[in-house]
Amino acid sequence: MAYRSYLMVCAGTGCVANQSMKIKEKLETEIRKKGLQEEVAVVTTGCNGFCAVGPLMVVQPDGIFYQLLKETDIPYIVEEHFIKGRPVKELMFTPPKEKTPIPKLSDIPFFADQTPIVLRNRGVINPENIDDYIARGGYEAIAKVLTSMTPEQVIQEIKTSGLRGRGGGGFPTGIKWETCRNIPADKHYIICNADEGDPGAFMDRSTVESDPHAVIEGMLIGGYAIGSSEGYVYIRNEYPIALDRLQTAIQHAREYGLLGTNILDKGFDFEIKIARGAGAFVCGESTALMASIEGRPGEPRAKYVHTVEKGLWDKPTCLNNVETWANVPQIILRGAEWFSSIGTGDVSGDPWGGSKGTKVFSLSGKVNNTGLIEVPMGITLRKIIFDIGGGIKDGKKFKAVQTGGPSGGFIPESLLDLPVDYEELTKVGSMMGSGGMVVADENNCMVDMAKYFLSFTQTESCGKCVPCREGTKRMLDILEKITEGEGTEEDLVLLEELSNVVVESSLCALGGSAPNPVLTTLKYFREEYEAHVKDKKCPGHACRKLITYTIDPHVCVDKGHGCHVCAKNCPDGAILGETKQVHTIDVEKCGKCGICYDVCKFDAISVE
Amino acid sequence: MVTINIDGRTVEVPEDTTILKAADQAGVWIPTMCHSEYFEPYGVCRLCSVEVVRGKRSRIVTACNYPIRNGMTIHTNSERVKWLRKVIMEMLISRWPNVKVVKDLAERLGIEKSRFTSLERDESENACILCGMCVNMCNDVVKANVLGFAHTGIERKVVRPFDEKTDQCIVCGSCAHVCPTGHIKMVLEDYRGKKSEFTLGPKTPIYVPTLQAVPRVPVIDAESCIHFQTGGCENCAKVCEPNAINYKMEDEIVEIDVGQVLITTGFDLFDASPMAQYGYGRLDNVYSSLEFESILNSTGPTGGNIVMKNGKEPRAVGIIHCIGSRDTNHHAYCSRVCCMYALKFAHLVRDRTDAAIYQFYIDMRAFGKGYEEFYNRLLDEGVTMIRGKAAEIVEGAWNENGDPSLKIRCEDTLIGKFREIPVDMVVLCNAMEPRKDSDAIRRLFSISKSPDGFFLERHPKLDPTSTATEGVFIAGCSQGPKDIPDTVAQASSAAARILSLISKGEVEIEPVRAMVQDEYCSGCKICNNMCPYGAIEFIEEKKISHVNEALCKGCGTCVAACPSGAMTGNGFTDEQILAELEGLML
Structure with missing residues (x-):
């Protein structure tokens, strides 16, 4: 039986977690209510890929893409789109910094620049059929x-x-x-x-x-x-x-x-x-x-x-x-x-001579369009992050991208034009891995990022061989020390040496690659480590022990008239001051959570 | 065979040998901490890392499990290798600074201190260094699968299932044996192995059954052998060069046709533990005579040294006669040999130690050739003879200092006084008693027993070796307690009896015997079970009973029992008797 329209509702884990199944039910009830059940069919599909804007749905055969759906939107969509024939502009995708929405899925840059082979059926078929x-x-x-x-x-x-x-x-x-x-x-x-x-x-x-x-x-x-x-x-x-x-x-x-x-x-x-x-x-x-x-x-x-x-x-x-x-x-x-014909190099002579076909990446971190993408091998990181990914969130500055999962390395901006290819990524100290891609912006501290990923691999180490079991823990101890402002320059040398030992002597690839985040950040962002060690400062403002929040009294009173919002939101009760008065931060009590920094509308609070 | 180069030395080894073995052959030392010949290389300590060069490629591999390929060049001591080992060793000593194997290896590698501070530092000398030897031993060799690792990463530790005691453990001790730090210890809670019959203490699963065993070859005790419990181990087969270990060997039942049987099943030793007053099995250093015999034996558990459980020489030894014999509560008979072996014990104790010796006897029965002389010699040697059976053995103090020992309480009937004598060791002269399964043997051969339970001879004076069953002879302690000379004499006599029949080639039987008159036999089989000599068999084809004339003693039991009158004495049928009577009456 053929329908006029098919509503492809995404039922990937991300969208299901955002209640897409409820939206599907609501759609079905609403369609029945309007007597459209003979004309419009609701289909659940696998992950569409554009997880950042889920729950989402695609209306086929027109290819209209609706994003960030809520249950309350459904009656309106059904009424407008399927009865009156007017697609709902408010629920379409609008690229950041732009005003005109893009109605069709195929026109959205996130999808337009992809080459789906593995994911060719995503969002198109019902995976259970x-x-x-x-x-x-x-x-x-x-x-x-x-x-x-x-x-x-x-x-x-x-x-x-x-x-x-x-x-x-x-x-x-x-x-x-x-x-x-x-x-x-x-x-x-x-x-x-x-x-x-x-x-x-x-x-x-x-x-x-x-x-x-x-x-x-x-x-x-x-x-x-x-x-x-x-x-x-x-x-x-x-x-x-x-x-x-x-x-x-x-x-x-x-x-x-x-x-x-x-x-x-x-x-x-x-x-x-x-x-x-x-x-x-x-x-x-x-x-x-x-x-x-x-x-x-x-x-x-x-x-x-x-x-x-x-x-x-x-x-x-x-x-x-x-x-x-x-x-x-x-x-x-x-x-x-x-x-x-897709990809880089030539594999006719040497099977290691190139990277062919496409690769699926899960783009996450500080980019606008997080989600699942499939791109041809050889595409540059810049294209992935800035075209498909839609650039960095909140207009911040790009700092690094980690490829290949928790044991991949961080790649700095200078190498963004690197083609994505097995050998090229390995050359710069990272790897293709299984396809994780985490983007860091200027507010990320690279020492902290390295510590985060190492703490993952350290707890996931099976503990069988000495270098991985003992070595990753010792590395984590040193990173811990550095982020707490107690690191020394000898620690940096020892960290680097230890990382190399763990890479060279571990039994399996887990230990062999776990130090990658540390080694690449030491290579490309050594100045951040030195700032932690020498100046006891965290340039990314992420290491709590090394930062202080201060309130500019002039801005606070002159611009904000002592609005008191910061004090209300402070979980530690560390902000002193009455409404319309100057506010100050009690350094002893301050837990350095950064809430005040986020809530202050007048930029009176600065972090150092 | 392939040729490789290790640190400049050329060696020829079979392909697929590990680098570690090849290096050993070349005389090159490579440090290891998790390796053992018992199991497959585990490769986790990474201390055996070496640099392998093939063509232009150089890589770090672990020597313990990397297979040799032709033309390899191996550097076991390059700067890169030394550096890796140093850092790995530093990690180990920062965590286990006092474990001997770690310290020794660090010293040998020239590493004095670690640049790391380990938060998991364990100061113990017997800390577990997670080498995995015990786990591999338990799983790969013993195959008991008790030990394993729990948790991940730095929290890894060796555990039993659910970290609890388990019956899965067969208490083989292999884990403790391979543990390089002494972290695993065996604790004696309940001895689950088998106690040997003739030695004190546990025996190994492979042992020679008795010291005089013929042939003198070891056997495997299937109850305590690891292989028979788990299917694993097989270490003995691996080391046995003549390949003589056979796990599939089983008990065999062999049938041999014989005309005569000599029963020499021997005796059991009276178990003194029910006689609570002597504390056997309860008090340390109270031994049965057979146990003491094994202590005296130079191949015994103490190598022939007379020592107590604590390894010290006793200061005084008490030897108590008539345990279970000449005792109406147990055996009324005299066990005959105890007096003399008690004197032998005394003599040997006197010979090997400085201990005082006390003999507690009822009567001294030194009646054999040279025995009385031996008794007199013992008296000259200064053995104290106390007439009176010891009443009780208690734990007590040796003197006022409270030095612990045993005390024997008795009545010295020669001086008419009760005495308490402190000793360190007591030997009980247990009675000989019939074997526990002697009744089964008896039934098998249709022979009788005397009131003491030993097998009954046909005549105590005139025929002491044969039995009521024709062709079945007895000798030795199965007939009654006796010493070695008497046993030899009786056995020789029995052998002569048997040989005389064999040499004659035929057997004379008594003419008086039973006979079945086939035409009257109804096949009721009543006589079959009646016959005390097992002489009547049933012939299935004819459905009648038949008397084996060689076995029949002519006792007449069957004749009296036969309901149809078919069974009758040979030459004594009713008709014959009546005819004789008729002749007499004429």
């Missing part, structure tokens, strides 16, 4: 593979495409598949790593939430190519929606005969099992992940014998990340040449 996926060409790739390609041809196709592991390592996928296939064994396993643990990153979660079948199809193709009949998806239990949709998708695929025995009547058997993780960051490391699936503690082991030789239960195992698997069906369908 396999027919939606099939209607968009889903499972065509596995059909093509099973009917017209040998496993070797599939591997060759993936090799030619130049696809590299999207989980962070950037290992050429085709080579991994080929090695795994060539190890003789009675059983081969394939694993999809959906244990995304980075704070502020949600690429894999959103991919599974918005297009779970793409992952399943990718694994099917991988299973066929490698000669495996059993796959695992290792997904963390903290992703309830993703887990639920994946289970539904597997169930549907099984019902359609796309999983199980004799798939598409071609004698190919493949089954996918779900292994749920308890949320340890280290379980994203392949050997720890396999240990966890086997029921042992999630601790990594030395990888001098690769997992493609001896992985899960000592069988050859091919592990790829969600995003890598989701790329596979498109490569098969549209051809390796098409895929390798």
